[in-house]
Amino acid sequence: MEIKMPKLDVTMTEGTFMGWLVPDGTAVAEGEDLYTVGTDKVETDIPAPSAGVLRYGEVQSEETYPVGTTLGVLET
Known part of the structure; x- marks a missing residue:
């Protein structure tokens, strides 16, 4: 399961991965x-949407990414 940059409100188009x-x-x-x-x-x-093993994606801390960008993967 892909872990993606969430849309936290209706106007959000990007977020900073901390x-x-x-x-x-x-x-x-x-x-x-x-x-x-x-x-x-x-x-x-x-939070994790389900149980699994977290695998980091190719994202950097404190960088801004569009909503829907894959940040990592949860292997089940």
């Missing part, structure tokens, strides 16, 4: 916080 909260290759539970996204209004921790 960084991962768990190491690459870690088994995570559904609902466990995976990464933080920053907008001009707030920073939000984003």
